[in-house]
Amino acid sequence: MARSWTLPDATVLTDPEALEPYRRDESHVQGELPLAVALPRGPAALKELVRLAKAEGFGLVPRGAGTGKAGGCVPADRRAVVVDFSAWRGEIRLSPQDLCLSAPASAPLREVKAAASTEGLFYPPDPNSWESCALGGTLATNAGGPNACKYGMTRHWVLSVDALLEDGEIHTFGISSVKANAGPALGQLLIGSEGIFGFILGATLRLTPLPREHATLLLPVARWEDLLDLPGRLAASGYLPSAFEFFDPAVLAELRAHGPEEARRLPGEALAILEFDDRGCTSSAFLEGLMDLLGPVAEHLEIASDARQRAGIWAVRRMTSSFLKERHPKKVSEDIVVPRSRLREFFAGLERLAIPSVTYGHLGDGNLHVNLLGAGEADPAKLEGQLLDLFRLALSLGGTLSGEHGIGLSKRDAFLALSDPGQIQALRALKRALDPSGIFNPGKVI
């Protein structure tokens, strides 16, 4: 059936070989083969796609750069057309006076961040895929990253969104100002909704002055537990890191035993990387105050004094994911959150569960990437049970099962099983209200 379409201003792929890559993103999920892939170049194609989807009863699955980690952009069933936004052209338009920029969903996040910096401005969201992902994906998933602990998530930086709704039209929710209070925030409902209510086509993003200074610290601690109350102690003393990453003792031990040269020399029981980007954070007054707080827990302490040293410290963080992936090709990396005041209880609980795992991630906001090392080799039912145990542990401590990746396809069943039924009921009511024909990203989230 898809072969008979003519879409205005779009390319349509139907060759099975061309469709095959659309079954995957960067998660461990494999989706179904879509009926077709449409690459719209403008609104006319979208209007026609909405009409066809309703008339022929297929779903529309949005896709940016395919870097998602929850299977949100792969078809959940075979009655789906993937809408690949990569052919959609549009400019990034800066308005320094308004402290904002506008960009199409297809804009690479890297280019969005670079455009802001040309005017001395900063767009903080920095998911791990920031050099390869598209803005639209970060909006649909409310992407996070290390900077979230100071700057908040993607949603905190969105002023307005242009969205395709089920009426086939494009609506704009919001204006180019951080102050705007005319009616409930439909735009905020769309951000992080993973395309189930409509598709985000572009956005106006709030910007802030570009930090001029960075203090980056590599902090091996003598006692692992000492790390766990550091975020709160720093904040109460006026220090809010722009990034606070950590590696648990197992990750540090593996890096020391098998990692690259620069990791082998690392002392201590666990490791943190802290970065500050406040004005004056490289002054001796700032650093001395910081040392008073960090000294008592540090086994050792390195402060980057130039860009090269800063890059060296971040390289340790950046290589960890691929290093672990190489040593444990079948590992599954999870994305839970635990309130920072409950971290000790969490790690005690994780030990009781006896799931073979190592943990690193974003200590500054409690977002932990628990890596189940043998997951891919385990019997799938056993893995599912382990993941449910892990999610239940996080939930029992007031946490949640996703910090930054979202629910998508990979966590849908767990989300439905573990959530407040009233919340699921409310989400389903919203889905029926905004997408009565059920064309937008069917089978995802709920």
Next chain:
Amino acid sequence: MARSWTLPDATVLTDPEALEPYRRDESHVQGELPLAVALPRGPAALKELVRLAKAEGFGLVPRGAGTGKAGGCVPADRRAVVVDFSAWRGEIRLSPQDLCLSAPASAPLREVKAAASTEGLFYPPDPNSWESCALGGTLATNAGGPNACKYGMTRHWVLSVDALLEDGEIHTFGISSVKANAGPALGQLLIGSEGIFGFILGATLRLTPLPREHATLLLPVARWEDLLDLPGRLAASGYLPSAFEFFDPAVLAELRAHGPEEARRLPGEALAILEFDDRGCTSSAFLEGLMDLLGPVAEHLEIASDARQRAGIWAVRRMTSSFLKERHPKKVSEDIVVPRSRLREFFAGLERLAIPSVTYGHLGDGNLHVNLLGAGEADPAKLEGQLLDLFRLALSLGGTLSGEHGIGLSKRDAFLALSDPGQIQALRALKRALDPSGIFNPGKVI
């Protein structure tokens, strides 16, 4: 009928004299007399109120401290019961380790801010009524204030909300961490929804380190237009004020002619008050950089060097509203937003409209309080026409008709008349989805 109720754990008022004050908030709107006022002390009363409202077909109107500026908490018709949350007890619970606090909707915002500061932490939202309003009202209306230009609005500081939905149950949306991405953000939909989808009963709020230094500047400028591109120029140079308030030439002239002693000496054509709260903002390096930017536009410049001088500068801002109210008792104060890059066009357009008005407000985020001086004496139809002209002007420049007060009852008709019909349709679909019996704050917003 209301007299026959028995509500568990609540006080019920039905005496018309006791009900009368519930027809007003701090806007110029007068609502209808409610059937009754219920003051619940716990969830059991709310469950019963929801049951009764559905059974007897009346609406529930939420009320905090009654300091709203859009008539959101006054009954739109006579089939309404006001739910006054002031008798609801609950503690403010701080978790410095999690950089958050939890509070009931009835908590005074003043106490919320004070509680945070006891641990060296800061809750930024600062609506003008911050010393008298209740937290719940600020959540329902997504309150703003001067600090929004740096810190964003109330919604940016809410981690989770406890909300009463139409099923009569209390649901919690969100967790105690800035990183949380499990499903669409129902909590964000409720913040700023003015009670039309459900009632917010409490929240967990995100905190940040309390600023230790403030640089407060009184800046009379030689030329009014010079103010208008200052927000963007400051930001591109790395300076983001935590407040950037202004007075147009008419307000300044009136202050100079008839204001208190300290205002009479003010030179210049227009006036701004800027405040910075970055670490190190009182250092000479910071201030010298700032002077390079401000010097060329300043007719005069005062920098507060101690708390007394800071309070003196803010007193000029604080007294302006009551000073103008005293001189123009029938004035109506509006709350539009114009993107900062369009401010010159806006003021030119306002002059063409020839509406007798003066303007002050939040230049740092384009939120302008246009005061229509003779509004209360004008024929109501003429006033309505002037307000519509004003809103149309703001909208034509990419702005909006409310920056921080919300829509409530006072701007409902204008909001419906001037909005994208697709947006209103989506909001009404959401309303039917979440509140199928239509019991929550009927007649408001949409």
